[in-house]
Amino acid sequence: MTFKRILLKISGEALMGDGSYGISTDMIRFLSNEIKKVTDQGIELALVVGAGNIFRGVAGAASGMDRSSADNMGMLGTVMNSLAIQDGLENIGIPCKVMSAITMLNVCEPYERVKAVEHLERKRVVIFAAGTGNPYFTTDTAAVLRALEIKANVVMKATRVDGVYDSDPEKNAQAKRYTSLTYSRVLKEDLRVMDAAGISLAKDNSLPILVFNMKTEGNIVRAAIGESVGTLISAE
Numbered sequence: 001m002t003f004k005r006i007l008l009k010i011s012g013e014a015l016m017g018d019g020s021y022g023i024s025t026d027m028i029r030f031l032s033n034e035i036k037k038v039t040d041q042g043i044e045l046a047l048v049v050g051a052g053n054i055f056r057g058v059a060g061a062a063s064g065m066d067r068s069s070a071d072n073m074g075m076l077g078t079v080m081n082s083l084a085i086q087d088g089l090e091n092i093g094i095p096c097k098v099m100s101a102i103t104m105l106n107v108c109e110p111y112e113r114v115k116a117v118e119h120l121e122r123k124r125v126v127i128f129a130a131g132t133g134n135p136y137f138t139t140d141t142a143a144v145l146r147a148l149e150i151k152a153n154v155v156m157k158a159t160r161v162d163g164v165y166d167s168d169p170e171k172n173a174q175a176k177r178y179t180s181l182t183y184s185r186v187l188k189e190d191l192r193v194m195d196a197a198g199i200s201l202a203k204d205n206s207l208p209i210l211v212f213n214m215k216t217e218g219n220i221v222r223a224a225i226g227e228s229v230g231t232l233i234s235a236e
């Protein structure tokens with residue numbers, strides 16, 4: 001089954017590529033080409049990007065900053081990442097709009113749900129920047145929230161590994177990948193797919209979450225057209 005409208009969540013760290021901080025232009029190029037494979041199928045695509053490659057509020061708070069100020073900095077980091085992805089997409093001819101939950105009219109559009117849906121219907125990629133616009137949240141929760149607002153069929157959460165495992169596959173060669181999981185199990189076993197607030201919001205509204213590896217070439221489009229990649233989290 002091909003999804004009609006997808007919300008793709010990319011962590012800030014994914015944008016570092018092989019580096020340890022900031023934005024890798026090679027990674028932006030790779031990601032843009034991968035996204036093109038999806039839009040070429042006529043699938044509507046919205047993105048939410050994190051800021052772990054730049055700044056996370058919890059880290060600022062741990063070193064003595066006020067948490068809300070630190071979270072505002074984190075949200076601004078997501079705007080930088082969103083602009084980088086927009087640039088990468090436009091460079092290969094994909095129309096793209098950035099809509100920010102924190103208004104900055106000179107830089108990008110303010111987030112407006114109805115307008116976002118219009119952009120998607122016109123086959124523009126929409127990047128939702130600045131998370132939810134509120135401190136104490138994460139971009140995972142923002143991804144679920146925006147997906148619900150735009151009535152996306154699925155949240156596809158790109159990670160470094162091929163899905164959800166019963167132990168850390170980067171440490172344990174015997175680790176087993178789940179092909180599907182229920183929200184309840186993810187929450188009960190604290191499987192760290194995304195934060196509990198995001199999972200709970202998805203569970204309450206029966207929004208499926210697909211966790212998959214974005215680094216494997218062709219995987220985003222494979223997931224988008226419904227091939228079995230990663231781990232699908234749903235009610236069953």
Ligand code: UDP
Nearest residue numbers: 012050051052057071074131132137138139
């Ligand atoms: N953030 C926030 N509210 C939101 C989304 C994000 O305050 O709705 C801040 C928070 O400080 C977070 C940072 O932005 O640490 C970056 O987001 P996240 O940690 O989710 O990025 P990722 O881990 O996906 O790179």
